[in-house]
Amino acid sequence: MEEHRSLITLSCVVGYLAVCIGVGLWAMRRTQSSRDFFVAGRSLGVWVTSIAIFSSTLSGFAFVGGPGLTYRQGMTSVWMILTAACGYAAAFALLAKPLRLIAELRDTLSLPDAVGARYRSPSAQLLMGLAILLGVMGYLGTQILAMATVMQGILGDVAWIGELDLVTCVVISCAILIFYCVTGGIIASVYTDVLQGAMMVGAAFLIVLAARSAVDGGFTGMSLTLMQDDPEVIGPWGSLGILASLSFFFIFAVGTAGQPQVITKLMMFRRVSDAKLILPITTLGYTAAALLWLVVGLAMRALVLQGTHPELPSADAASPLFLQTFAHPLLAGVVFAGLLAAIMSTADAFLNIGAAVVVRDVPRALFGRALRNELSAARWATVGVGLLAAGFALYSHYYNARLIALLGVFGAATFAAAIIPPVLIGFNWKRATALAANVAMATSIGINLAVEIFDLRLPYAIHGGVPAMLVSTALFLAISLASKPPTIDPDIEAAMDL
Amino acid sequence: MAVPRSAQSLRTESRVPDLLAWALLVIVLATGALLAVAALAPIHPEATGSTHPTYETMLRGGPGAERFEGVAAVGWAYGGLTLLFFTVCFGLGLRRPEGLGPLRTPLIVGALLHQLAWALLVWVYLGYADDPTPRATFLGFPHPTAVMLYVMWPFPAYFIALYILYFDRFIFTESDRRHFDELVAQYRAPEPPPS
Numbered sequence: 001m002e003e004h005r006s007l008i009t010l011s012c013v014v015g016y017l018a019v020c021i022g023v024g025l026w027a028m029r030r031t032q033s034s035r036d037f038f039v040a041g042r043s044l045g046v047w048v049t050s051i052a053i054f055s056s057t058l059s060g061f062a063f064v065g066g067p068g069l070t071y072r073q074g075m076t077s078v079w080m081i082l083t084a085a086c087g088y089a090a091a092f093a094l095l096a097k098p099l100r101l102i103a104e105l106r107d108t109l110s111l112p113d114a115v116g117a118r119y120r121s122p123s124a125q126l127l128m129g130l131a132i133l134l135g136v137m138g139y140l141g142t143q144i145l146a147m148a149t150v151m152q153g154i155l156g157d158v159a160w161i162g163e164l165d166l167v168t169c170v171v172i173s174c175a176i177l178i179f180y181c182v183t184g185g186i187i188a189s190v191y192t193d194v195l196q197g198a199m200m201v202g203a204a205f206l207i208v209l210a211a212r213s214a215v216d217g218g219f220t221g222m223s224l225t226l227m228q229d230d231p232e233v234i235g236p237w238g239s240l241g242i243l244a245s246l247s248f249f250f251i252f253a254v255g256t257a258g259q260p261q262v263i264t265k266l267m268m269f270r271r272v273s274d275a276k277l278i279l280p281i282t283t284l285g286y287t288a289a290a291l292l293w294l295v296v297g298l299a300m301r302a303l304v305l306q307g308t309h310p311e312l313p314s315a316d317a318a319s320p321l322f323l324q325t326f327a328h329p330l331l332a333g334v335v336f337a338g339l340l341a342a343i344m345s346t347a348d349a350f351l352n353i354g355a356a357v358v359v360r361d362v363p364r365a366l367f368g369r370a371l372r373n374e375l376s377a378a379r380w381a382t383v384g385v386g387l388l389a390a391g392f393a394l395y396s397h398y399y400n401a402r403l404i405a406l407l408g409v410f411g412a413a414t415f416a417a418a419i420i421p422p423v424l425i426g427f428n429w430k431r432a433t434a435l436a437a438n439v440a441m442a443t444s445i446g447i448n449l450a451v452e453i454f455d456l457r458l459p460y461a462i463h464g465g466v467p468a469m470l471v472s473t474a475l476f477l478a479i480s481l482a483s484k485p486p487t488i489d490p491d492i493e494a495a496m497d498l
Numbered sequence: 499m500a501v502p503r504s505a506q507s508l509r510t511e512s513r514v515p516d517l518l519a520w521a522l523l524v525i526v527l528a529t530g531a532l533l534a535v536a537a538l539a540p541i542h543p544e545a546t547g548s549t550h551p552t553y554e555t556m557l558r559g560g561p562g563a564e565r566f567e568g569v570a571a572v573g574w575a576y577g578g579l580t581l582l583f584f585t586v587c588f589g590l591g592l593r594r595p596e597g598l599g600p601l602r603t604p605l606i607v608g609a610l611l612h613q614l615a616w617a618l619l620v621w622v623y624l625g626y627a628d629d630p631t632p633r634a635t636f637l638g639f640p641h642p643t644a645v646m647l648y649v650m651w652p653f654p655a656y657f658i659a660l661y662i663l664y665f666d667r668f669i670f671t672e673s674d675r676r677h678f679d680e681l682v683a684q685y686r687a688p689e690p691p692p693s
Contacts, residue, residue, distance in 0.1 A: 073547070073557050075643060082646070085654035086584050093591030093661060097670055101678060105685055219638030227633060227640060232547070232559020234639070236623055236646040239547030239557035241565060242573035243536060250529075250580045257587075272675070276665035280658055287651075304553060315555045425522065428590045429515045459537045460569070461546040470530045477523040481516075491685040497595050498674045 005329040006157035012337035013154055016195070020180050020344070023191050027184025034374035037185030038109040038356050040268045044190060049269040050281035052190040052345075055197035056261045057084070058289055060146045060343035062200075063335070064319050066290075070297020072315035074226070076238030077297075079248040081290040087256025088283050094257070094424040096266050096275035101495040102427075103267035110356035111260050111423065114267070116365065118427055118492055121434035126365035127441040129357040131418040132260050134445070136354040140385070141393035143347035147173040150340050153320075166397065170390055177344055178386040181351045182379045186268070189348040196341035200289040203335045207327065208291050211299035214326040215306070222302040229305050234298070243460035251416060251465045258419035261349035264356075296322050354389075355381040417444030417468040421476035430496060433486045436479035444472040512597045518590045525586065529579045536572045545569070562627035574620045578613055585609040588657055592669055599668055601660065608656050615653055619645045 031037050044052070062081075069077035099114060108114040112132065116125030148169035155161045155169070180188045215222045226234040237245045256262065269278060300318040303309040309325060312318060323332040358381040363371055371377045422437035447468035450456070458464060488496070544560035545568075551558075559565075566573075589598060589605050598605060623642035626633060636644040661669070 072555060074559065075646070078646075082651050085651070085658070089654045089657045089661065090584055090587045090591070093588045093657075095591070097591075104678075104682060107686070220635050223635050223639050223643075230550075230558045230560075231626070231633070231640070232562045233557075234643060235559065235562060235626060236619060236642045237559075239559040241545055241547070241559070241569070243533075243569055243576065244546060246573060246576050246580060249577075250583075253580075253584065272670050272678070273665065276662045276669075279661055283654070283658060301556060304556075311553050312555050424587065425519070425590065428593075429519055431516060431519070459541055459545075462533065466533070467530075470526050470533075474523060474526045474530070477519055477526070481519065481523070491681060494681050495678070498670065498678055 005324070005332065006154075006159075008329045009154055009333040009336045010158050012333035013151075013340055016199075016337045016341060017176050019195060020176060020188075020192050023195075024180025024183040024188045027180070027188035027191060030187050031183075031185045031375070034360070034378055035107065035109060036187060037375055037378045038352065038360070039103065039264070040185075040187045040190060042103065042268055043270050044265075044268045045270060046274050046277045047281065048190055048194055049265055049274070050278045051197035051285060052193040053088075053262055053265050053278070053282045054286035054289065055193045055200060055342070055345045056265070056349040057256060057259060057286060057346075058200060058342055059143060059346035060150070060339055062290065062293055063339040063342055064146075064316055066293035067296035067300070067319040067322075068314070068316040070293060071301045071312070071318035072297075073240055074230075074233030074238035074298075074301070075236055076240040076245050077248065078238070078294055079245040080252045081286075081293050083249050083253035084256050084286045084290065085283050086253040088262075088279060088286070090253070090424070091257040091262060091266070092275055092279040094428055095263060096279070097272060097498065098427045098496055099263065099266050100269070100272050100275070101498060102492060105491050105495055108267065110353070110360055111263055111419075112357060112361040113364070114427075115422060115437070116361070117489070119422070119432075119434035119437055120487070120489060121437070122365040122368070124422065124434050124437045124441070125361055127438055128418070128422070129361035129365065131414055131441055131445055133354055133357045135260075135414050136350045136357070136385070137389055137392060140347055140350045140354065140389035141396060143343050143350070144170060144174060144177075144390050144393045145397055147177070147340065147343045147347065150336070150343065154336060154340075167394060170394060173344075174386055174390045177347055177351070178383055181348050181386070182382045185378065185382075186349075186352045189345075189352055190265070190268070192341075192348065193345045196338070196345040197285060197289070199334060199338040199341050200292075201285055203331070203338045204289045204292040206331050207323075207335065208295045210327045210331065211295045211322070214308075214322075215299050215302050216308065222299055225302040225305050226298065233301070240461045243462055247458075247460075247462040247466050251463045251469060254420055254469055255416040255465075257424055258416040260353050260415060260419065261346065263419065263423065264349075264353060292319075351382055351386055351389075354385040358385060414444055414448045414468070416465055417448065417472045420469065421473045425473075425476065427496065429480070430488055430493065431483075431485050432476070432480045433483045435483065436476045439479055440472040440476035443475055444468045447471060512595065514593050514597045515590065518586055518593070521586050522583065522590075525579050525583050529576065529583075532572055532576055532579070536569060536576075539568060542568055566623075566627050570620070570624070574617070577616050577620070581612050581616055582609065585612065585657075592661070592664070594668070601664055601668060604660055608660065611656070612653055615645075615649045619650055 102114050106117045112125045112128040115128045151169045151173050156163050212218050233239050296319050300322050355378050359377040418441045421440040426432035451464040542565040545565050547557040547559050550556035622645050626642045633640050
């Protein structure tokens with residue numbers, strides 16, 4: 001039976017990877033310029049953009065880490081996903097129109113590119129590029145390690161393949177990821193995202209049904225079991241309490257709105273008016289996929305408490321063990337492929353964003369001009385960023401385990417604190433100055449690095465990104481309000497006025 | 499390309515963006531002050547839970563009423579400020595140079611209802627934390643969790659509905675589209691040749 005399960009999972013994963021390669025080859029024919037490579041020629045339809053946005057927001061963490069946190073903490077971590085609707089609404093209200101308009105007026109292909117145009121400041125473009133690149137290396141590194149670990153587990157379960165070492169799995173998974181990102185750029189990325197997003201939503205619905213039938217008494221039985229053991233866990237704040245829950249709400253709602261892989265996609269859709277349809281579809285898709293985070297963690301905790309399943313070796317095992325024990329083999333296979341898909345959909349977006357910083361933002365900020373053959377340079381930069389992140393991930397795994405965790409956490413909090421003030425507020429407030437934007441970005445990098453390097457723990461388990469977010473936003477607003485209104489290029493100002 | 503901002507925009511620009519920026523600054527400073535006060539006050543030993551006595555991979559919350567008592571007011575205010583932060587951001591994004599126009603009233607109503615939903619959650623939780631006996635459930639979850647999942651979680655749908663309803667008639671109208679096409683014709687750099 002186990003061999004049968006392993007083969008089904010392997011077939012799903014191989015099928016999915018073959019589709020990724022096929023999409024990469026198909027997208028290569030549609031990628032004729034750096035605009036195609038980085039922003040899909042600004043021609044994406046409503047459904048493609050919507051699904052690409054929510055699937056690149058949900059990484060492998062939503063499939064493994066999230067249910068693990070819910071299993072361990074109860075409802076506390078659910079505040080991380082409860083925030084997405086607020087975050088998407090804020091991101092679309094603040095950015096969908098001005099960013100899309102500026103992208104068309106100035107032919108901007110990356111977020112730092114747009115920041116440089118808004119503030120007439122190469123230093124703002126460079127700082128935003130650096131903040132994104134630092135975060136990308138950490139995020140991409142963690143995604144590559146996760147991708148290789150999942151692949152190692154899937155291949156290791158097949159008797160005729162046997163155990164493969166992590167380096168081999170990093171090489172295989174990176175080769176496929178880099179191949180379709182190099183050939184098809186962001187077009188390949190978003191079209192594989194569509195497949196990935198559809199798999200995530202479908203799998204989440206089926207998993208919810210599986211969880212309902214696995215727990216004695218369905219969801220009500222699950223709640224009663226959890227309440228009898230500890231009412232706080234199934235209460236609205238979970239085990240960590242109200243302040244930790246609200247700090248998750250604050251930082252992840254802001255974080256959703258400040259994710260560069262989300263914001264960059266707001267430059268890619270065809271018509272400005274498409275935004276009104278993309279927002280609800282994105283939010284619904286995310287909410288449906290996020291049910292997995294809520295239900296699997298709570299169901300697994302109830303199953304352990306009811307004695308139906310033995311205690312887990314670790315909280316992160318909640319999702320894989322639930323699938324192996326309680327889900328149909330075909331559903332488990334689809335979800336494992338979906339897990340790989342979720343990781344890859346985040347990784348490919350970061351790979352593209354990192355390459356844009358290298359070939360577009362850094363040369364423009366430092367030398368005032370673009371590279372001569374930007375498309376070719378973009379392809380080489382994609383290979384370079386991918387290999388660097390893979391090497392960094394392996395180095396961190398074998399020699400300094402804290403390094404990648406540090407940059408991963410640093411990335412999430414830095415994106416929020418460095419992007420929200422200068423981009424989400426600054427693109428809607430003409431009085432925002434370049435100096436304020438630079439101070440906010442530098443402050444967010446500095447505080448987040450300090451929190452991680454010195455391992456600062458805040459009382460009530462308040463998320464470490466909260467101080468950076470509060471300080472960078474306060475400085476950005478205070479400096480701008482205290483300064484003379486800046487000069488804005490007339491086309492940018494006109495776009496901000498619309 | 500770098501020329502001073504136009505006199506036209508200075509005439510039509512309302513003070514709404516500056517007021518919203520001030521509001522955001524006050525919210526951010528108040529949130530920081532609130533968290534500093536919470537951090538300096540005595541902290542309940544089980545404020546962030548403890549390891550489950552039987553299952554070491556699980557955390558327990560412990561005595562809800564006791565650990566909530568010291569942070570109830572701070573938590574309610576922190577949640578209220580967080581929601582207000584998002585409402586103000588939403589308003590900043592949707593306003594026009596002349597102000598919030600027809601969105602003003604629905605946004606204020608939405609902000610008030612959102613605060614009411616939040617206050618309802620805290621109030622229902624207070625009753626839940628005070629009563630140690632097994633509780634009733636609503637659609638599979640205890641009452642405060644049901645408020646969280648079925649009221650707080652979907653509430654942003656109200657703001658999303660405003661975005662959809664007012665997009666064509668206020669946020670980006672047909673005349674805005676024509677104006678933008680003129681801007682593109684006036685300012686847009688020539689197409690780069692394919693690489």
